[in-house]
Amino acid sequence: MAVDEPAEPAGARPGCGGLLTVLGCDGSYPGPGGAASGYLVQAGGVTIWLDAGPGTFAALQLAADPALVDAVVLSHEHPDHWSDVDSFAVWRREAVPGRPVPVYAPPGLRRRSYFAEDPVLEWHEVEPSQRVAVRPRPLQPTPGPASAPGGGAAAESAGGLRLSFCATDHGPPTLAVRIELGAPSGVDGSTRPALGYSADTGPGWAPMELGPGIGLLLCEATYTGDREGEGRHLSGRQAGALAAEAGVGRLVLTHRRPTTDPAALAREAVEAFGAAIEQAAAGQVHRW
Numbered sequence: 001m002a003v004d005e006p007a008e009p010a011g012a013r014p015g016c017g018g019l020l021t022v023l024g025c026d027g028s029y030p031g032p033g034g035a036a037s038g039y040l041v042q043a044g045g046v047t048i049w050l051d052a053g054p055g056t057f058a059a060l061q062l063a064a065d066p067a068l069v070d071a072v073v074l075s076h077e078h079p080d081h082w083s084d085v086d087s088f089a090v091w092r093r094e095a096v097p098g099r100p101v102p103v104y105a106p107p108g109l110r111r112r113s114y115f116a117e118d119p120v121l122e123w124h125e126v127e128p129s130q131r132v133a134v135r136p137r138p139l140q141p142t143p144g145p146a147s148a149p150g151g152g153a154a155a156e157s158a159g160g161l162r163l164s165f166c167a168t169d170h171g172p173p174t175l176a177v178r179i180e181l182g183a184p185s186g187v188d189g190s191t192r193p194a195l196g197y198s199a200d201t202g203p204g205w206a207p208m209e210l211g212p213g214i215g216l217l218l219c220e221a222t223y224t225g226d227r228e229g230e231g232r233h234l235s236g237r238q239a240g241a242l243a244a245e246a247g248v249g250r251l252v253l254t255h256r257r258p259t260t261d262p263a264a265l266a267r268e269a270v271e272a273f274g275a276a277i278e279q280a281a282a283g284q285v286h287r288w
């Protein structure tokens with residue numbers, strides 16, 4: 001496993017660079033003391049909670065002020081990717097009443113939530129190939145001295161984030177997502193590379209479907225090559241090969257099942273990718 005970015009304080013100013021904070025990365029279910037899939041994406045003056053698996057809301061509260069979450073994006077209806085959004089809804093009802101948070105999810109997921117019809121959440125059904133813009137919202141950090149890092153971090157002039165989706169090769173409707181700044185970020189008007197997230201998928205999906213210019217691909221790799229075909233997931237070998245084919249800059253593997261040997265998974269992924277890879281770990285912050 002190679003981690004080429006030093007950890008930095010979560011909750012750093014979202015407006016000054018793209019940050020990806022791993023809240024949880026266990027595949028299919030949380031391992032001992034772990035959390036399932038969930039990430040914070042902070043850039044362009046906005047904070048997006050990308051997947052909300054069990055254990056990730058607890059981690060989110062350590063990484064940032066949950067009141068600063070501008071949108072929740074859920075990849076699919078398997079509970080290891082969304083169930084903590086209901087805990088978040090309970091928290092919002094008490095902490096920030098009267099201000100619904102947009103939740104973007106594929107068809108069918110909303111009806112599984114206890115808060116499907118509750119105005120605390122503002123559900124949006126997302127189809128593959130759809131585009132969504134998330135723009136900075138007025139600041140309303142949680143009152144009180146116990147606010148977590150990240151308060152007051154949104155940049156008013158930031159251009160938000162643009163999201164584009166595509167369907168993956170999984171059971172229920174599942175969305176991979178490309179995330180990029182809503183406005184050029186360089187002094188010369190250049191744009192930063194995009195962040196790609198595979199969600200859960202089998203080998204029938206390819207990262208190149210997210211388009212060119214993926215600087216960091218967060219890609220699932222659930223098991224090792226000897227288990228390929230057991231489910232609609234990827235092995236380390238498959239994830240590495242697909243990422244190489246797509247020409248992504250960096251590869252961060254996630255959704256490793258707790259019973260999978262991380263060293264064996266990394267070995268086959270590095271060989272297939274042809275370069276060093278990173279494996280997601282809870283609390284890690286990656287710049288993209």
Ligand SMILES: [Zn+2]
Nearest residue numbers: 028078080200
């Ligand atoms: Zn999963």
